[in-house]
Amino acid sequence: MDKLIPDPPFNTTTPNAEALRTEELLKDREAIKRALNYYLDPPAPYAPTPRRPSTMYMIAPNMDTESLLAQACESLASASVLASDFATHLIGPQRNTVLAIQQIIMLAELAVNRALDNVDPQV
Template identity: 90%
Template structure:
């Protein structure tokens, strides 16, 4: 049986086209490697850069532990009262959520009070 369309030649590409294709593959591999290195293994200058926290709200470095704990205790007590007042205006699941938050605040307040007692025992 005769074919109406002849078979394509076995090697239709020229050596020049193969060289271009291999250069494109090499460039693609290099780009993929750079992208993976950037996202999975950041460059050392960026990774070694120390984190500099914001100084907008700065606690005085010479504050004593007792003063810091006392301030934290007062802040937690205020947050507990705020949550309790807010919960009185809510009903249902929202009220339960706010009361759970208040309980977490109260537990933190108890922990801070115990730490304060350990720093300065009231005998």
């Protein structure tokens, strides 16, 4: 859209014109610095709060390590069976991907079993 009236030229006839222009530039720079500091480095009340996980599904804090490891082992065993059953219905690269996921689950299950043995050795 064209303007009907052009911007007025900068008035250089006044003796203080250069000083006024410098003052305006300094004010602009200060405003820019304030805006950047506000958005890039927010003041304390606007600082991000630390993340607090949801307590909807919370494990009781007084659970012993052996019970937690046993539950993790059972969950991993179930996930391994689910992945194995799912892989039987797939072919090609998708089947290979699911079998790789199952192998990772089994490795995690082995690690949890070893930790469980370390907590309560079955001698």
